[in-house]
Amino acid sequence: MSKNSYVIGFPRIGEKRELKKVLESFWAKDCSFDEVKKVASELKKRHWNYQKDAGITYISSNDFSLYDNMLDTAFMLNAIPKRFKHLKDEELYFAMARGNQNSVAMEMTKWFNTNYHYIVPELSLDDKYSLNSSKILEEYKEAKELGIKTKINLIGPITFLGLSKRVDRGDTFELLSKVLPIYEKLLNELSTLDDSVIVQIDEPIFVKDNEPKVLSLIKPVYDRLGTISDNLKIIVTTYFEHSNEATKVLTKTPIWGIGLDFLYGEENTQALEEIANSGKKLIAGVVDGRNIWKNNIQNTLEILANITKHIKKDNLLISSSCSLLHSPLTLKYEQKLDSSIKEWLSFAYEKLQEITIISKIFFSGLESLDSNEIKIYEENINANHNRKNSTVIHDKDVQKRVNSFDKFSRNGKYEERIKLQREILAYKDLATTTIGSFPQTPEVRKSRRDFKKGEISQELYEKAMKDYIDDCIAFQEECGLEVLVHGEPERNDMVEYFGEQLKGYGFSQNGWVQSYGSRCVKPPFIFGDISRPKPMTVDWITYAQSKTSKIMKGMLTGPVTILNWSFVRDDLPRSEVSKQIAVALSDEIDDLQKAGIKIIQVDEAAFKEGYPLRTNKIKEYEDWAVRDFKISVSSAKQETQIHTHMCYSEFNDIIKTIEAMDADVISIETARSGNELLKIFKEVGYKQEVGPGVYDIHSPRVPSVEEIVKQINLLLEVLPKEQLWINPDCGLKTRKYEEVKPSLINMVKAVKQIREERE
Structure with a gap:
């Protein structure tokens, strides 16, 4: 295990889509909700153990969901649209996501520029929010029973509000004064779970072009959340792009660490000096959580070397660029793939190995790898070399036709x-x-x-x-x-x-x-x-x-x-x-x-x-x-x-x-x-x-x-x-x-x- 290995989040559907199958069975009334909970519990345990066995130190709880994490956050806040308030428990939860014969489901839209869809929370000034922390507490305790002390994942209050909609036509950020106290209450509860508790707060909205009024919320919010308890370590993570404007503000708050994506947000390097001066931990997203290509470990080590020109090694954690939710789970069932192509690929489970090996080499050298890890590292070098020089990738006839293609629109105007x-x-x-x-x-x-x-x-x-x-x-x-x-x-x-x-x-x-x-x-x-x-x-x-x-x-x-x-x-x-x-x-x-x-x-x-x-x-x-x-x-x-x-x-x-x-x-x-x-x-x-x-x-x-x-x-x-x-x-x-x-x-x-x- 490397003490510096970190994963933003993990897939939840299961190796053989077990979650999908049990949910659809439940919705078809072919099984009870107890069976759904049983399958969910088995998947969580299996996925935690995957990460533990792969050598990951910072493993998440509360990244699992029966439908969607934004929906879970609305549920946590008791942000329930009026048309569903007469329902309870799982009937309420799934009706919000899927609708029922009497009520239209909540809106669904894309999670940033991915193919994942989230449920859009519906908010209004009349809402009375209250904390429901049961899911979060139960998952932490489930992992701890396995001997795994997790970091707890939350969607941050600014992202939650920014991605929600006001049904009464107002600005969602006007509701911060009602939502933030619920987050404070939650963090107070979480701080009692252990002598030291790490909470990862996802704020991906920071990677967008935010208005000054949104950026102005960051310091007061994280000044408050960052001082809840001395044994609470807050990490604010972003992904999919750079978040330089927000990062520079976050360095002036009492949070413990900042997570940045250095693959899809190369410009994040521009904020390294501020992070270094703040003394905060940097969670460096250098293993691609959104694609399936094998990491080029040698190139990644160069990226990390450049980062440590600014950041002390002691303050650096090696991470996936985003949650591995966006990757398939494992290559172990891929029996029909051409071997020369399969060796170029890396799914979520294989990415865990990459994170651990990169972390070990970077912090402790090649000699810290065991024999299996040395084999994986050598295969990585060979696979990247073979892919770069493969004859199956390049087709000169295709390139010639595409480069000479010159018909860029159809004939005739629309009116004609x-x-x-x-x-x-x-x-x-x-x-x-x-x-x-x-x-x-x-x-x-x-x-x-x-x-x-x-x-x-x-x-x-x-x-x-x-x-x-x-x-x-x-x-x-x-x-x-x-x-x-x-x-x-x-x-x-x-x-x-x-x-x-x-x-x-x-x-x-x-x-x-x-x-x-x-x-x-x-x-x-x-x-x-x-x-x-x-x-x-x-x-x-x-x-x-x-x-x-x-x-x-x-x-x-x-x-x-x-x-x-x-x-x-x-x-x-x-x-x-x-x-x-x-x-x-x-x-x-x-x-x-x-x-x-x-x-x-x-x-x-x-x-x-x-x-x-x-x-x-x-x-x-x-x-x-x-x-x-x-x-x-x-x-x-x-x-x-x-x-x-x-x-x-x-x-x-x-x-x-x-x-x-x-x-x-x-x-x-x-x-x-x-x-x-x-x-x-x-x-x-x-x-x-x-x-x-x-x-x-x-x-x-x-x-x-x-x-x-x-x-x-x-x-x-x-x-x-x-x-x-x-x-x-x-x-x-x-x-x-x-x-x-x-x-x-x-x-x-x-x-x-x-x-x-x-x-």
């Missing part, structure tokens, strides 16, 4: 295109459609799984997929949807499916990462130059179109989303990787329209997610992200209608960028946030057509016709009917058919009612 499209497609105002995917039934998943294992023939597999498509089309026609989709039964994931057909992509068997709640994704990884050997979607969509006289949408994932929802090679700028994907997609769109597909949706669900957290870096990202969306659709004819879809996003600051993308129709998620997202489209005079989601697909509840009628009428207060499409919030993949069918039937009935009322 939409007139032509309306004539050819002949769809009504308030046209009804869905976002793309339909429920992935157990039968569909089994057929895909059996085909991959070679247990059924391609003929049987294709029959199963086509039977599903037939049923999906029949239902859509029966309920009266106007623009149809094929349901995507052949797709395991909206990125992985395309990655499997693109050269330069790799795949794990068990590389699951939590997206929200029980929702897990298995991102592919880009290790080399990207090209499309053959069409990826044409056969399935042309089969579906042959089964209906209605318009069938072609469905693609856009280049920026494919990039942002993959683990991306770190030896090439992201902009260059994105352009390679865009060029490949332009070929797919050309093949689709040649096959007779008249509407093609190019989803950019993760477009906003990739935004830099600092304003001065945004323009560069927007320039290449818009460029690559336009490259991907550049082959589309004027009469081919291009749709796109964007997930949870605040559009106010990027509406001009959305306009620049020049899609003919954009669908967006608005059901949990009312019409606030939509109003900006009107304010800027947005010309293109818009499909605001009229009901929330992340909740199991079925909306009534009356609810949807009310929602559509609210939409019509913002935009005219000629500009609106009617659709659910997002794809229906994660829902069950017994929820999807009545919801879509009610949606179509609501549109018919509105049309009749307005004729």
Whole structure:
């Protein structure tokens, strides 16, 4: 063990997604909540022991959650929206996250620029906060029973308020005077747990461009929290970018340490002098918590050597750059990966070993490593050398085509295109459609799984997929949807499916990462130059179109989303990787329209997610992200209608960028946030057509016709009917058919009612 090894946080879903499975079993009423608690307890113990056995000194408790840590913090503060106050315990907790038949769930949005979603707390001036510390205290005691004395993780009060929303329209920071005393009471309780207690307070909001009024809160808050008790050591951590403005203030408070990300926030080096002068501990994030590439230990030792030109070694701890929540758990189940590629990878468990080895070498030299650690260190050097010189990474033909590609937009202005499209497609105002995917039934998943294992023939597999498509089309026609989709039964994931057909992509068997709640994704990884050997979607969509006289949408994932929802090679700028994907997609769109597909949706669900957290870096990202969306659709004819879809996003600051993308129709998620997202489209005079989601697909509840009628009428207060499409919030993949069918039937009935009322 190295006394200087530190991990910000750890994944919680389990090696085999045990948490996901037990939660979904509980929600389906197939097991009791006692079983959920049992599985959660087993996972926590296992994960603590992983870290202990790997030699990590500073291990977290309270980084575990049954759904989300922001939700846990709201629960801790008793910040419960009025519509849920009649509920108790687990029913209350999960209703806040998922909604129930009587109440809409709390809003959900992306955690900074990651693919993790958090539940957005709802606050008001009338709230009466009180402390519920039971979860935090119980976890600390659970770990201590195993002989592990943990640091206790909390989301800081400034970040909590900054990421919450006021339902009474006020400034969330006005509530600091009500929230801060609860944190003080909590820290007082925690200080009694041991003779010395370390509390990690996460304040990632400090890495954003904060207004002076936010920065002005830091010193008074941490002057108070830092003096609660002499045996309480407070560490304030940030990640994903630099936090220089906040760091310089924190050095003047009585906290014990500061955690900084030196991989995604290289500018953090600018604050080293202030930290050194303060004498505080520096938790140096130098092992990547967000990507899967093996750490280059020799390079990392150089970074640390530069840091210690300012910081005394005695004041330095070696850490992950952020929580390992954003990484898959372990490589030990990856039996099918090409060995030459697998040796380049490192998941959460392997990163623990890297942190320990780096710490030992840096503080005590190579001679401090045991024989197994020496072997890992030597493998690390060889793997990084092999990857740098590998012939499977570089494709000269791809590089030549991408570098010479010069068609950066499609032909015709929007006004010309939409007139032509309306004539050819002949769809009504308030046209009804869905976002793309339909429920992935157990039968569909089994057929895909059996085909991959070679247990059924391609003929049987294709029959199963086509039977599903037939049923999906029949239902859509029966309920009266106007623009149809094929349901995507052949797709395991909206990125992985395309990655499997693109050269330069790799795949794990068990590389699951939590997206929200029980929702897990298995991102592919880009290790080399990207090209499309053959069409990826044409056969399935042309089969579906042959089964209906209605318009069938072609469905693609856009280049920026494919990039942002993959683990991306770190030896090439992201902009260059994105352009390679865009060029490949332009070929797919050309093949689709040649096959007779008249509407093609190019989803950019993760477009906003990739935004830099600092304003001065945004323009560069927007320039290449818009460029690559336009490259991907550049082959589309004027009469081919291009749709796109964007997930949870605040559009106010990027509406001009959305306009620049020049899609003919954009669908967006608005059901949990009312019409606030939509109003900006009107304010800027947005010309293109818009499909605001009229009901929330992340909740199991079925909306009534009356609810949807009310929602559509609210939409019509913002935009005219000629500009609106009617659709659910997002794809229906994660829902069950017994929820999807009545919801879509009610949606179509609501549109018919509105049309009749307005004729």
